[in-house]
Amino acid sequence: MNRMSAFEEYIASAKKALKVGDHIMAEEQIKKAMNENPHSPVVHNLYGILEELLKEDNLAHKHYRAANALDPAYTPAMRNLERISTFELRGRSAHIDFGDTPEQSEEDLYIIEYDRNHVGHLRKKDRK
Numbered sequence: 001m002n003r004m005s006a007f008e009e010y011i012a013s014a015k016k017a018l019k020v021g022d023h024i025m026a027e028e029q030i031k032k033a034m035n036e037n038p039h040s041p042v043v044h045n046l047y048g049i050l051e052e053l054l055k056e057d058n059l060a061h062k063h064y065r066a067a068n069a070l071d072p073a074y075t076p077a078m079r080n081l082e083r084i085s086t087f088e089l090r091g092r093s094a095h096i097d098f099g100d101t102p103e104q105s106e107e108d109l110y111i112i113e114y115d116r117n118h119v120g121h122l123r124k125k126d127r128k
Contacts, residue, residue, distance in 0.1 A: 005036075011029075015098050041070045044064070045064065045080060048080055049096055060084060061081065061084065074099075076098065
């Protein structure tokens with residue numbers, strides 16, 4: 001039996017609340033998750049999303065940067081920080097990264113192409 005921990009339940013509930021626009025419930029669940037694990041980049045990413053949705057860009061930046069500092073390999077926070085820091089991508093909430101999509105490994109992002117001399121070259125795959 002794969003039972004979720006309290007932390008995982010708070011995170012799942014916070015994501016659901018954020019996605020349906022229930023900011024009060026989202027904040028309650030994020031605070032509970034933060035109480036369980038204050039050093040989780042996931043918690044700070046979700047807090048950043050909440051602040052962004054509430055139009056509190058400075059606080060959103062703060063939480064995305066905190067998530068990135070806690071775990072530089074946690075790409076959802078890095079993508080969210082990049083997205084809200086780039087002028088032309090502003091206002092596209094459909095691209096908020098909640099961290100619930102599995103990450104591709106680096107090897108899944110490249111293919112090897114051979115030239116006429118049979119020398120292999122890495123090329124980044126086109127995103128579909």
